[in-house]
Amino acid sequence: MPSDLVIVYHRQPYEEVEVDGKIEFRENKSPNGIVPTLKSFFGRFDKGAWVAWKNADDPSNPGFERVVEIEDQHGKYSVSRLPLTPEQVTSFYHVSSKEAFWPILHGFKERYNYDPVDWSTFREVNWAFAEAAAAEAAQGAVVWVHDYNLWLVPGYLRTLRPDVKISFFHHTPFPPADIFNVLPWRREILESLLACDVVGFHIPRYVNNFVSAARSLLEVDTQKREKVKDELNAQTSALSEQSVITEVAYDGRTVLLQASPVGVDVDYIETLAQSEETAKRVGEIREGLKDRQLILSVGRTDYTKGGIEQLESFERMLENRPDLRGKVQLMHVSVSANANMTAYQQIQEDLESIAGRINGRYGNFDWQPLLLISNPVPFTDLVAFYRAADVAWITPLADGMNLVCKEFCAARTDGDGVLVLSEFAGAAVELATAVPTNPFSHKSMDSAIEFALAMPEEDRRGRMKVNRAMVQKQDIRFWAEDQMRAFSTPKEKTASAAEP
Numbered sequence: 001m002p003s004d005l006v007i008v009y010h011r012q013p014y015e016e017v018e019v020d021g022k023i024e025f026r027e028n029k030s031p032n033g034i035v036p037t038l039k040s041f042f043g044r045f046d047k048g049a050w051v052a053w054k055n056a057d058d059p060s061n062p063g064f065e066r067v068v069e070i071e072d073q074h075g076k077y078s079v080s081r082l083p084l085t086p087e088q089v090t091s092f093y094h095v096s097s098k099e100a101f102w103p104i105l106h107g108f109k110e111r112y113n114y115d116p117v118d119w120s121t122f123r124e125v126n127w128a129f130a131e132a133a134a135a136e137a138a139q140g141a142v143v144w145v146h147d148y149n150l151w152l153v154p155g156y157l158r159t160l161r162p163d164v165k166i167s168f169f170h171h172t173p174f175p176p177a178d179i180f181n182v183l184p185w186r187r188e189i190l191e192s193l194l195a196c197d198v199v200g201f202h203i204p205r206y207v208n209n210f211v212s213a214a215r216s217l218l219e220v221d222t223q224k225r226e227k228v229k230d231e232l233n234a235q236t237s238a239l240s241e242q243s244v245i246t247e248v249a250y251d252g253r254t255v256l257l258q259a260s261p262v263g264v265d266v267d268y269i270e271t272l273a274q275s276e277e278t279a280k281r282v283g284e285i286r287e288g289l290k291d292r293q294l295i296l297s298v299g300r301t302d303y304t305k306g307g308i309e310q311l312e313s314f315e316r317m318l319e320n321r322p323d324l325r326g327k328v329q330l331m332h333v334s335v336s337a338n339a340n341m342t343a344y345q346q347i348q349e350d351l352e353s354i355a356g357r358i359n360g361r362y363g364n365f366d367w368q369p370l371l372l373i374s375n376p377v378p379f380t381d382l383v384a385f386y387r388a389a390d391v392a393w394i395t396p397l398a399d400g401m402n403l404v405c406k407e408f409c410a411a412r413t414d415g416d417g418v419l420v421l422s423e424f425a426g427a428a429v430e431l432a433t434a435v436p437t438n439p440f441s442h443k444s445m446d447s448a449i450e451f452a453l454a455m456p457e458e459d460r461r462g463r464m465k466v467n468r469a470m471v472q473k474q475d476i477r478f479w480a481e482d483q484m485r486a487f488s489t490p491k492e493k494t495a496s497a498a499e500p
């Protein structure tokens with residue numbers, strides 16, 4: 001049966017586990033993150049489908065089926081799994097997406113690696129995703145494509161299925177034209193994106209960057225500009241925009257541009273944070289701290305997340321503020337999603353080396369200043385650490401949104417805790433009362449963390465109240481509703497047509 005919502009995302013929406021020699025499909029272990037959120041959209045449509053890839057030569061799964069039917073808490077949906085060879089995966093994902101696009105999207109021109117990109121493989125893989133989506137989509141269906149590694153899918157899909165509604169969401173930043181245009185395939189990428197009905201970004205700044213890139217290469221007409229909603233421009237000092245372009249016309253079509261910040265599942269996190277088990281765990285953590293202040297940092301091991309710069313700031317603090325030695329503890333959770341890539345291995349080595357130096361220089365029998373955690377922490381534990389921390393120190397050099405800082409605020413049902421947040425996280429546009437910091441400046445990094453550690457309780461609570469209100473308001477459901485409005489689904493249309 002054709003589907004009226006097709007989600008095209010490179011990752012599969014479940015985990016495969018082997019039970020008695022047979023493969024079973026299970027709900028992803030991590031209840032946070034974007035995958036469960038995307039799946040929850042299926043409940044709003046009559047029939048859903050997901051398109052992902054699967055390693056064709058995976059020896060652990062000889063019974064590989066191309067399309068599987070899944071039934072989980074979100075309903076019934078089918079998953080098309082494109083069989084990619086290991087060479088295709090390396091070329092499409094690790095080389096083109098991670099070595100070429102990722103650094104450019106985050107503004108790291110110096111890390112951009114052009115030579116190994118095999119553009120024909122990138123096109124071939126994107127074409128396969130587009131064909132699979134076209135095969136699943138019902139007449140007039142919504143096809144929702146996610147992230148830069150599928151940049152060419154909208155253009156291909158538009159030629160295969162002119163009838164479908166195509167929406168594309170960027171989870172990363174979108175860089176200014178002079179950085180985006182470093183990509184030799186810039187025109188092809190932009191033309192593909194302009195074949196969409198809707199192109200979504202987290203914040204207005206990325207929308208305007210996209211328009212400036214499109215204008216620099218193509219004859220696009222700006223149709224409409226709107227003042228940025230107050231809640232998205234909460235802080236006058238935030239790196240936001242006063243107004244945002246909401247529509248462009250290109251090649252006889254109108255494309256809606258949307259700034260729609262992804263939120264977190266506040267209800268779920270609050271329930272976890274208030275559970276007895278969490279309270280017990282928080283008690284244990286605090287007891288282990290022996291009255292020390294806990295600074296918590298969580299992020300993937302990636303140069304964009306600013307882990308090295310953060311540890312260096314912590315080292316400077318211990319050097320310059322002897323009075324804080326023995327009084328603070330930094331827990332730095334940095335988990336690698338691409339441990340097999342050289343760039344990420346190097347960061348891991350650098351983190352370990354700085355952590356060793358800090359602990360070697362300042363630690364003693366009673367106190368280890370820095371705990372570096374490189375293995376994933378169960379989400380329930382993470383929430384307990386969010387609750388137990390005095391300060392969440394979230395300092396990416398560039399980040400599309402950053403959900404960790406929102407999870408931290410959601411978990412603080414006690415109303416306490418300080419958030420120090422990089423100005424270059426998309427979330428900084430929303431979280432007006434976080435302590436802002438510029439991770440490229442030693443002075444700014446060092447003063448922000450010291451300011452946070454010394455903040456009086458009244459100020460902490462006042463700031464947390466404002467941030468929590470924003471995280472609660474613009475939660476994951478808020479984002480979902482925003483997306484649904486842009487889709488204007490056939491099901492919703494039927495429902496509203498039936499209203500008196």
Ligand code: GDG
Pocket residue numbers: 030032033034170171172262298299300333335375376377378379382399400401402403404405407
């Ligand atoms: C991309 C964009 C954008 C981390 N360590 C552990 C763990 N995590 C979870 C966090 C959070 C998620 O991973 C990280 O989300 P972020 O949003 O911070 O970052 P990216 O992975 O880079 O996500 C980003 C996002 O897409 C959504 O559009 O915000 O800007 O780069 O949920 O909790 N979870 C567990 N253990 C860990 O050790 N269980």
